[in-house]
Amino acid sequence: MSVHVPLGPLLDPAFHLGSVPTTWAELLGFTTGAVNVWLVVRQNILNWPIGIANVILLGLVFLDGGLYAVLYVIFLTLCVFGLLAWRRDLLARTPAPEPAAA
Numbered sequence: 001m002s003v004h005v006p007l008g009p010l011l012d013p014a015f016h017l018g019s020v021p022t023t024w025a026e027l028l029g030f031t032t033g034a035v036n037v038w039l040v041v042r043q044n045i046l047n048w049p050i051g052i053a054n055v056i057l058l059g060l061v062f063l064d065g066g067l068y069a070v071l072y073v074i075f076l077t078l079c080v081f082g083l084l085a086w087r088r089d090l091l092a093r094t095p096a097p098e099p100a101a102a
Helices: 024-041 047-065 070-093
Strands: 013-017 020-023
16 A cells, blocks of 8 residues: 555655665654654653654555554554653642642
């Protein structure tokens, strides 16, 4: 199944590495993946939205190539679940403001 027509620019070659074309989606997927790992190491909640972008971009690459794109649906589900769990945990750890003394 090719998604090349509706996603044209993302799946067009950004550059060639030797004789192998590298698409914009691959380039952006690699970049978001590297940023995502850096944010995970720093324990920053922004790793989740960047990770979701990474999964979507590389899912499109895999879908266009006829590879295991369904696996990226699972990755996307896990990323959304992780974001919600991290956010819920962050909110639970935030102390409630103390009432002002009268």
